Amino acid sequence: MKKNIASYLVVLTICILLYASFSSDKTIDSSKYSTAGLVLNYTVSQDAGSNDRDLALLNSNKAYSPYLGKSFVGFKEALAFKESRGDYFTINSLGYLGKYQFGKGTLRLLGIHDFEEFLNNPELQEKAFIANAERNKWILRRDIKRFVGKKINGITITESGILAAAHLAGPGSVKHYLRSYGVDNFADAYGTTIEYYMKKFSGYDTSFLKPNQKAKATSV
Template identity: 30%
Template sequence: MIKKYLVGLLMAGAFANANESVFSEVKNIISHMESSGRSGIVNSRGFLGKYQFGAMSLVDIGILSKSNYKSLTYTRPTATRKAKVFWRNGLSLNGFLNNPMNWNVTGGKSAFLSDESLQDEAMDRLLRLNTQRLEARGFDLSDPSTAKSLLIASHFGGVGSASKYAQYGSEYSDAYGTKISKYFKAGANSSKVSKNVQKEDDYSSLLNVNTWKIERE
């Protein structure tokens, strides 16, 4: 009985370490693709920080107020989206993010952008959440390459778009024309990235990824 218990603990520990190893590599790749590792930037569409978080992701992990977000937005289908988010009363994403009352972080947006460790913690939360969502859709994430591909693609286009690409090859592009396939392939190419990371500062050229246009706040 004790032997079984110890084996179980060892297996659980190994699995946790494996997950953390995958998460660490996923975070490293995403941060370089999205921001070149810079934590204080905001892109032209309002995506924030080192990992270029969108508002919905920050709501999902409790950084932004869910009740405020829901009360100030609504969704409707468009030609390209099943449910696109729109703002009420003339509000905009930037207006929402610039109001500290909409944050569950003291100091709001500026505090979040200035705290790299908080952004790392937020990314860990999001990766765990997306892992659960992908597994709920039936994906087996025990293979590190599969896990990295799906998690990186999910961060870019959401779990739904990542799932559709993995299952059916359905392409998704963002407002800048960047395709989800580039992000999905980044996971598969991560061994190449790891070998070259000390020599290559620009992940976008290494992975042939079009980086998003970014600007300082």
């Protein structure tokens, strides 16, 4: 009994002291407090709440993007990752350039003739991607209207799938694929087909892109 009373008195005393401290008009002098001598750096073990895939990603030096869903930015970043893993400064074994792996012939159509400048200019590469997609959208405008929503070889045709395939193979090859209902399925030098791009990049929002026959990209 005495022990319970003693515990009660201790708790009551603490409550009274806390009340007095909070109700006081005095300003706390923070200069009396210091973290000197305390060890403030703390590292969570790599085993805590992580799996091997997450650790490999975090320990690598490669940049990665948050999940962008089916937005237009998601579309172009997913396509760029497939083309070059998002590397602006790469040239593949066939001479295709940059983040989106442009051929020199396509770049000339877009008004770009200085390929070294293009390779070292991320802003120009982004402009080229937009211009090329808008040009392809104009060329394929009738096919987009005719085929979007239909199924070819079990794949639902979408505008983003068509534009991604046009980036891979050119708009002419995409026309052949659609109008042959999948019989004429172009494959690039690495074996990647129009049909693969149609499926992989289906359902993105590409309404941002406006059909433009004369789309160009410039560094100015």
